[in-house]
Amino acid sequence: MLSFDLQFARGGFELSTRATVGAGVTGVYGPSGSGKSTLLALLAGLLAPSRGEVRLGDRVLVDTATRRFVPTWDRHVGLVFQDGQLFPHLTVRQNLLYGHSRIATDMRRFDLAGVAGLLELTPLLDRRPTLLSGGERQRVALGRALLYSPQLLLLDEPLSSLDDRLKQQILPFLKRIKDETRIPMLYVTHAHSELDYLADRALGMERGRLLADVTD
Numbered sequence: 001m002l003s004f005d006l007q008f009a010r011g012g013f014e015l016s017t018r019a020t021v022g023a024g025v026t027g028v029y030g031p032s033g034s035g036k037s038t039l040l041a042l043l044a045g046l047l048a049p050s051r052g053e054v055r056l057g058d059r060v061l062v063d064t065a066t067r068r069f070v071p072t073w074d075r076h077v078g079l080v081f082q083d084g085q086l087f088p089h090l091t092v093r094q095n096l097l098y099g100h101s102r103i104a105t106d107m108r109r110f111d112l113a114g115v116a117g118l119l120e121l122t123p124l125l126d127r128r129p130t131l132l133s134g135g136e137r138q139r140v141a142l143g144r145a146l147l148y149s150p151q152l153l154l155l156d157e158p159l160s161s162l163d164d165r166l167k168q169q170i171l172p173f174l175k176r177i178k179d180e181t182r183i184p185m186l187y188v189t190h191a192h193s194e195l196d197y198l199a200d201r202a203l204g205m206e207r208g209r210l211l212a213d214v215t216d
């Protein structure tokens with residue numbers, strides 16, 4: 001369970017929003033510039049709010065009242081962006097294991113073989129990202145985020161750089177991740193078809209505010 005109550009200002013833009021989000025996929029949609037990526041950056045610890053708090057499970061990640069700010073690397077949050085941002089000099093296997101090898105053994109929820117099987121990456125493990133298709137690269141990015149054993153997955157338009165065929169290929173993998181893990185996911189997209197297929201609920205964002213609070 002994720003809950004947050006956040007305020008943040010940058011330039012003329014102000015974000016002020018709160019919500020509680022449970023397991024499954026919560027879609028976040030809204031006009032360009034409404035603050036969707038900013039919200040994800042605040043949850044991931046890439047930005048600090050001026051005021052507010054973030055709780056994930058039984059951990060307080062941010063509480064400005066007590067000056068608590070858990071850094072990104074210690075949040076157990078997986079991030080996937082539009083362009084998977086793989087390390088080009090590492091193989092698929094090394095990319096997948098990048099976060100995995102940096103977390104304590106007793107915190108690991110998935111193993112390489114399981115994730116590679118789930119995302120059908122086993123035959124690609126020794127390749128470098130430059131020799132992968134866009135869809136394969138995004139599957140590696142998803143696998144890397146999963147192997148980090150996240151308690152929250154933040155997906156920022158993960159399919160928007162792909163053509164329709166690849167989107168249709170990857171959506172079932174996202175569905176499988178949703179069905180086979182209990183990780184809460186925030187899924188930012190402009191595509192209502194993706195929300196229809198994947199999301200358990202959807203939140204609209206406008207001018208820095210989520211239009212409805214979600215509790216479940």
Ligand SMILES: Nc1ncnc2c1ncn2[C@@H]1O[C@H](COP(=O)(O)OP(=O)(O)OP(=O)(O)O)[C@@H](O)[C@H]1O
Pocket residue numbers: 010011013030031032033034035036037038039
């Ligand atoms: N690095 C930055 N520095 C300054 N302002 C920024 C920066 N990134 C975003 N902004 C501003 O913050 C506001 C929210 O942007 P954000 O990227 O969160 O919107 P978004 O809803 O994710 O948009 P999109 O759908 O186009 O990705 C916008 O006014 C944007 O111009």
